[in-house]
Structures are given as structure tokens and as C-alpha cells.
Amino acid sequence: MKYVDEFRDPGKALALSREIHALTATIARAKRQPLQIMEVCGGHTHSIFRYGVTQFLPDEIEFVHGPGCPVCVLPMGRVDDCVALAERPEVIFTTFGDAMRVPGSKKSLLKAKADGADVRMVYSPLDALALARQNPEREVIFFGLGFETTMPSTAMTVLQADAQNVSNFSLFCNHITIIPTIKAILDEPDLRLDGFLGPGHVSMVIGSAAYDFIARDYGKPITIAGFEPLDVLQSVWMVVKQIAEGRAQVENQYARVVPRDGNKVALAAVAEVFELREFFEWRGLGSIAHSGVRVRERYAAFDAERKFALPNLRIADPQSCQCGEVLKGQLKPQQCKIFGTACTPQTPLGALMVSTEGACAAFYNYGRIDTSGLSASKATKEDQHGR
Amino acid sequence: MCLGIPGQIVEIVEGVDAAGKLAIVDVGGVRREVNIAFIVDKEHTVADCVGDWVLVHVGFAMVRIDEGEAAATLALLREMGEYQTEIDSMQTSAAGNPA
Numbered sequence: 001m002k003y004v005d006e007f008r009d010p011g012k013a014l015a016l017s018r019e020i021h022a023l024t025a026t027i028a029r030a031k032r033q034p035l036q037i038m039e040v041c042g043g044h045t046h047s048i049f050r051y052g053v054t055q056f057l058p059d060e061i062e063f064v065h066g067p068g069c070p071v072c073v074l075p076m077g078r079v080d081d082c083v084a085l086a087e088r089p090e091v092i093f094t095t096f097g098d099a100m101r102v103p104g105s106k107k108s109l110l111k112a113k114a115d116g117a118d119v120r121m122v123y124s125p126l127d128a129l130a131l132a133r134q135n136p137e138r139e140v141i142f143f144g145l146g147f148e149t150t151m152p153s154t155a156m157t158v159l160q161a162d163a164q165n166v167s168n169f170s171l172f173c174n175h176i177t178i179i180p181t182i183k184a185i186l187d188e189p190d191l192r193l194d195g196f197l198g199p200g201h202v203s204m205v206i207g208s209a210a211y212d213f214i215a216r217d218y219g220k221p222i223t224i225a226g227f228e229p230l231d232v233l234q235s236v237w238m239v240v241k242q243i244a245e246g247r248a249q250v251e252n253q254y255a256r257v258v259p260r261d262g263n264k265v266a267l268a269a270v271a272e273v274f275e276l277r278e279f280f281e282w283r284g285l286g287s288i289a290h291s292g293v294r295v296r297e298r299y300a301a302f303d304a305e306r307k308f309a310l311p312n313l314r315i316a317d318p319q320s321c322q323c324g325e326v327l328k329g330q331l332k333p334q335q336c337k338i339f340g341t342a343c344t345p346q347t348p349l350g351a352l353m354v355s356t357e358g359a360c361a362a363f364y365n366y367g368r369i370d371t372s373g374l375s376a377s378k379a380t381k382e383d384q385h386g387r
Numbered sequence: 388m389c390l391g392i393p394g395q396i397v398e399i400v401e402g403v404d405a406a407g408k409l410a411i412v413d414v415g416g417v418r419r420e421v422n423i424a425f426i427v428d429k430e431h432t433v434a435d436c437v438g439d440w441v442l443v444h445v446g447f448a449m450v451r452i453d454e455g456e457a458a459a460t461l462a463l464l465r466e467m468g469e470y471q472t473e474i475d476s477m478q479t480s481a482a483g484n485p486a
Contacts, residue, residue, distance in 0.1 A: 006466065008459070043390050050467050070389075096445070097476050120481030124446025126422060127482035134482070149389050153447040156424060201389055204442075204450050227390060228463055257442065257450055266425045266449070356468070357389065 006051060007229055016233045017056035023237070023244045030060040036192055037061065037239055038329065040182065041199035042069030042357025043227050049362035051229035057236065064329030065359035067181060067285060068199055070146045071098045072351040072358040073327070075283040076315040078174060079104030084311050085141055085172060085304060086117040092135060094128040095143040097121045102354050105315040125157035125171075132161070132169035141304045145174040148205040151293070152266035155273040158295065158302050172304040173295050176280060178202050179210055180290040186218045188328070195239040197232065198224035200254050205270075207262025208252045215248040226254040273299055283317060283351050284324030323350040326359055333363040340364060391444040392464060392473045393457035396423065396436045408433055412443060415461065415470070419477055423448045 007013040024030050039045055045065045048054065054063065067073050079102050086093035086109060093109070100110045100121065113119035118138075122128050125142050132140035144154040154171060161169045178199065185191070198211055203224045214222050221242035225235035235253040242249060252258055273296060280292025295303035304310075317323060320338045325331040333339055333352070343349040345361050352358035356365070394414035410433075412421040426441060426448050427433050440457040441448035452460070464470040 008462075041389070046467060046469075047463075068389075094481060097472075121476070121479065122482060123419075123476045123480035126420075126446045127480045130482040146389065149391075149449075150445050152425060152449075153422075153445045156422060156447065201391060201442075201444065201449070228459060256456055257452065263425055263449065265428070269424075 009230060013056060013230060013233055016230075016237050020056070020061070020233075020237050020240055021058050023240045024058045024060050026244050027060075027240075033192075034060050034062045035194040035240070035243065036064050036329065037195050037197060037236060038064040038066045038185070038193050039197040039225075039232075040066040040068045040178070041197075041202065042072065042355065043200065044197055044225060044232060045069070045359050046357050046362050047227050047229055047232055049366040051232075052366070053229055053232050053236075056233055061236070061240065064193060065326070065333075066185070066329075067282065067327050068147065068178070068202075069352070069355050069357040069359075070150075070176060071102060071355040072323070073176070073282045073285065074099070074102055074145065074174065074351055075281045076103065076105045076317060077281065077311075077313045079108065080106065080315060081310045081312060082109055082143055082172065083107055083112045083117070085308060086112050086119050087115075088139070088308070090139045091118065092131060092138050092140045093117065093119045093143065094122045094131060094140060095119065096123075096145070098355050099143060099145060101348065102351055103349060125154050126160075129157050129161055129166060129169055132166050133164075136168060138168065139307075140169050141308075142169070142171050143174065144171050145176075147176055147178050147199070147202045148270070149201040151175045151177075151274065152205060152263070152269050155269040158273050158299055159269060161302050162299060167301065170302050170304040170307050171295060173274070173293065175274065175293050176282075176291055177276070177293055178206065179213075180276075181288060182211075182214065184285075184288045184291065186214070186220070193220065193329075194243055195220055196222040197235050197239065198222045198250075200224065200226055200257065203252075203254070203258040203262070205263050205266050208250055208258055208260050210262070211250045215250050219248045221248045221251070223251045224254050224258050226257070272296075281314060284321075284327045286324075318349055321350040323352045323360075326352055333360040334367065336360070389444075390464060390467075390469055390473075391442045391449065392470070393440055393452060393460045394421070394443050394448075395457070396421075396439045396441060396448070398437060399433055410436060410448070412441065412448065414443060414477065415474055417474055417477055419446075421446055421448050425449055426451055 128142035
């Protein structure tokens with residue numbers, strides 16, 4: 001197996017692999033159609049492809065790569081809003097680096113910058129706030145995106161801007177929230193998922209208890225997983241064991257980082273600054289009820305949506321793009337019409353190709369030695385072709 | 388953005404207002420200001436944080452981890468090609484290091 005030496009404990013990986021094979025063999029329905037396990041988080045997607053985790057799994061287990069890559073689910077209309085804000089002469093538009101290359105309907109933020117807009121990459125929302133203090137004559141806007149992992153940081157930055165009266169700082173809030181998103185996936189009429197790998201760092205903030213409904217109301221097993229390839233493999237084993245034993249529970253493989261109740265200080269900051277939106281638009285998935293948050297009225301002075309007029313248009317994804325089908329697990333990345341031809345990590349058309357956490361970019365970078373669902377024997381054959 | 392990066396708290400930044408609980412964190416030899424408000428409470432105060440290993444996400448310490456976990460996570464980030472991206476992003480951030 002190609003990457004077995006890269007596992008920190010190859011013996012343990014092979015032992016887990018054997019146990020997963022044995023357990024899967026006891027699950028009758030896996031013989032009719034493969035068990036589908038969704039890894040919700042893009043970090044897991046990256047890890048699965050990077051280490052070729054599927055070569056340790058039997059044919060009867062498939063990963064469905066979930067929507068947990070915030071950059072990847074950013075719709076074009078939202079990028080257009082960013083560009084419109086960035087092109088205002090008084091504005092310094094600040095963003096995480098990953099969002100720079102996401103295509104809008106006319107241009108990306110990177111192109112807007114090349115065309116003269118003042119777009120600056122920042123590492124932290126705190127850096128954007130510092131820029132606002134350093135440039136009192138300019139309007140500094142921070143492009144906030146991400147699930148609950150980054151949401152508390154943005155909330156805390158708004159609270160600081162408020163405490164320090166930094167009136168030229170505002171947030172363009174595009175944060176999304178994980179629980180309604182998982183609910184929407186579970187409510188899909190043609191749902192076939194058999195279980196979940198729960199996100200690691202989102203869960204560090206919201207706590208493992210937040211997923212109780214998945215087991216209780218939907219009868220699906222979920223294991224919160226760390227990012228090491230062994231973590232992922234062990235978590236798959238835990239999910240498969242639940243299925244084999246007819247259990248549906250929330251299990252926590254990543255307890256060294258994820259507490260049951262999450263981070264109370266972080267959750268309090270989020271609750272103070274943000275409230276749920278009625279709906280939020282996702283690339284490829286359409287509108288999902290209550291899946292995004294906005295700034296509360298109380299902090300309106302720091303809300304870029306209230307402060308500036310936005311085009312706020314809904315722009316359809318390019319016809320050729322099949323990001324939606326890939327996000328829903330209906331297509332594998334390589335089955336998209338334009339995968340690797342019109343759409344590559346160098347010139348992405350679809351958002352899944354932009355971020356290293358997107359399923360398409362991960363598959364493009366590592367996928368030739370790792371096809372989802374490949375058995376160990378087939379993987380060995382594939383290895384001989386190399387990359 | 389979502390994987391974060393481990394670092395060790397080397398000193399507390401003094402003289403800031405109560406909202407900004409700040410520390411200097413060493414991440415792979417790069418030092419920058421990090422907000423530690425999310426990892427302190429009555430039992431573990433700001434002063435107790437010096438020497439702690441933490442997982443840093445976009446300039447905020449989100450959780451305390453042990454040294455072994457920090458080392459394993461750093462190795463993972465290196466192998467996944469995320470380590471340099473994260474360090475570069477810290478070093479080239481538009482506001483520079485506000486410290």
C-alpha cells in the first residue's frame with residue numbers, strides 16, 4: 001500500500017483495516033449497496049485523499065465528501081458582493097487568503113486587486129481591526145467566513161471594535177452554521193447515508209452534544225474524528241462497528257480536543273454578536289433554512305451589509321460546473337464533465353477546485369492513487385501506474 | 388483556516404484592556420500576538436497560560452492541547468502542505484504583526 005509507511009503506526013492502521021473488513025462482512029445490507037459515510041469536514045476530505053485512507057477500506061464502504069469547506073460553498077453572487085465592496089474607493093477589503101481565487105460572475109477578489117481595488121490578505125480578523133485603527137480615514141471591511149471554528153474569532157473582533165469604538169471597521173458576515181446544514185442533508189428525500197464522521201474543530205467549539213439529534217431523531221451513527229489518518233481510520237471503524245451492532249450514537253474519537261459541551265466562552269461571544277438568518281444561499285446546494293448567521297441589530301454599526309449598499313444578486317453557477325452534484329455525493333469529482341480539463345487548481349471554475357479542502361482539488365492533487373471505494377488489492381495495482 | 392496550527396504561549400501581553408486577553412505565541416519559531424480569551428476562566432487564568440500548548444485558529448487560541456498532540460499535529464500539517472501556508476499567512480498578513 002502506497003502510503004502505509006506514512007501512517008505514524010502502520011501496524012495499527014493495518015489492524016484497523018482488518019477489523020473494518022471483518023465488521024463490514026457481517027453487515028448484510030452492505031452486500032446490496034456500499035455503506036456511505038459522509039465526512040462533513042473539508043479537513044477530513046484533505047486527509048482522506050492525502051493519505052489514501054480508502055485503500056484500507058473494503059469496496060463496501062464509500063466516503064461521501066460533505067459540504068464542510070466554507071470557501072467551496074461560497075456562491076458566485078457573494079463573491080460579486082465582495083468585489084463590489086472592494087471596488088469602493090474608500091474601502092480596504094480584508095480577507096483570508098483562501099477566498100482570493102474563488103470565481104465571481106465577473107471576477108475573483110484576486111482579479112479585483114489586480115484591477116486596482118485595495119484587497120488585502122489577513123491572517124486574522126484582529127489584523128483587519130488593527131488595519132482599521134492604522135487607517136482611520138478609510139473603511140476597513142473584513143470578509144468573515146467559515147463555520148463555528150472561525151465564527152467566535154469574528155464575534156470577538158466585533159466586540160473589541162465596539163469596546164474600542166473603531167467606527168471604520170465592519171464585518172461582511174458570511175458565516176455558516178453546521179447543525180442546520182447537517183439537518184438539511186438528513187432531510188434530503190433520497191438520502192442514502194449510513195453514518196457520519198463529525199467535524200473536529202467545529203465540534204471543539206459547539207461540543208459533541210450538539211449532534212445528539214442525529215442519533216436520536218434520525219437513527220444515524222456519528223463519530224467525531226481527529227485529522228490524523230489513523231484518527232480517520234479509527235473513526236470509520238467506530239461508525240462501522242455501530243452499524244454492525246445496530247447502534248446509533250454520538251461517539252467522540254477526538255476527545256483530546258472536543259469536549260461534550262464545547263467552548264462556553266466562544267459560544268457566548270457568538271450568541272452575543274450573531275443571530276440566525278432565515279435562509280442562506282450555498283453554491284451547488286441552493287438555499288438552506290437557518291444555515292447562516294448575521295450581525296445582531298445591536299452591533300449594526302459594524303455590519304457591512306447595513307453600512308453599504310450591496311448588489312446582493314443570486315447568480316447561477318456556470319452551466320458546465322457540477323459542484324452541486326459532487327457536494328451532494330451524487331458524482332465523484334472525476335465524474336464532473338470539466339474536472340481536470342476546463343477546471344483545475346490553477347484555473348478553477350468551480351469552488352471545489354479552489355481550496356485544498358475541496359473534494360475536487362484534493363482528488364486532483366492526490367486522487368490518481370486513490371479512488372473512493374478502491375479495495376486494497378486494486379489500490380496495489382493502481383500503484384504500479386504511479387502518478 | 389480550519390485546521391489551525393499548534394503553538395506555545397511564551398508571554399502575556401501586558402497593559403491591554405480587559406477585552407483583549409493577548410499573549411505572544413511561538414508557532415514554529417514565528418512569534419505573533421494571539422487572543423487567549425477563549426481558553427481562560429476562573430480556574431485557568433491569563434497568568435496560568437504561559438507555557439501552555441494551544442491550537443491557534445485565525446489568531447485565537449481555541450483549545451489547550453498537550454505537547455505530544457502539538458507535535459503530532461505539526462507533523463500532520465507539514466505532510467499535508469498546510470504548515471507553510473499557515474506560517475506564510477501569519478507572516479504576510481496585511482496588518483503585519485500588531486505586536
